[in-house]
């Protein structure tokens with residue numbers, strides 16, 4: 001009997017560790033010495049329509065998220081992307097084959113938000129290809145301390161554009177490629193992610209390795 005209880009406890013422990021590992025992905029520190037120069041990346045950036053299906057490596061994912069909207073000045077908590085009034089309104093969600101994850105810039109981790117492969121939500125816009133990840137940029141306009149809704153939506157769109165360009169230039173610099181898209185089923189996305197009224201999905205960016 002004692003042995004059975006012990007075995008059960010061990011099993012629970014293993015299941016817990018397994019679940020925890022899946023719910024949180026700890027990212028690597030960004031490698032700020034790699035990649036093409038900004039000028040080279042600018043000369044090569046392009047929005048592709050066909051995507052490679054190879055999974056994105058852990059280092060590439062870590063670097064991409066930090067470049068997108070990570071913290072580059074820990075003393076102030078400010079980001080690689082500027083934002084109106086430093087509202088830091090843009091959240092980056094990653095859709096991949098195992099789930100949807102929210103990028104937590106403070107801890108530089110990915111937090112599971114929805115289980116399962118939900119990339120299909122974005123299908124219909126990428127000509128039968130299956131990118132390994134799709135980055136979704138969502139602005140939470142309640143983080144703007146001032147302004148009416150029109151003004152807030154304008155800031156939100158501009159802030160999303162800045163994060164998007166960080167992603168696209170980082171992609172080009174490190175051998176990835178992507179396409180910014182405003183077209184998407186916002187209703188389904190809001191339901192899946194349980195977004196608040198103030199959270200606006202603005203752009204999605206399928207990302208893959210460059211196809212030969």
Ligand SMILES: Cc1cc2nc3c(=O)[nH]c(=O)nc-3n(C[C@H](O)[C@H](O)[C@H](O)COP(=O)(O)O)c2cc1C
Nearest residue numbers: 045046047048125126161179180181182183184203
């Ligand atoms: C704000 C914005 C929204 C876009 N929305 C879509 C979209 O919904 N679907 C799509 O296939 N491409 C979309 N694009 C990609 C553009 O069509 C593409 O950037 C444009 O053709 C210029 O090509 P380039 O990025 O290679 O220079 C969008 C681009 C931007 C900047």
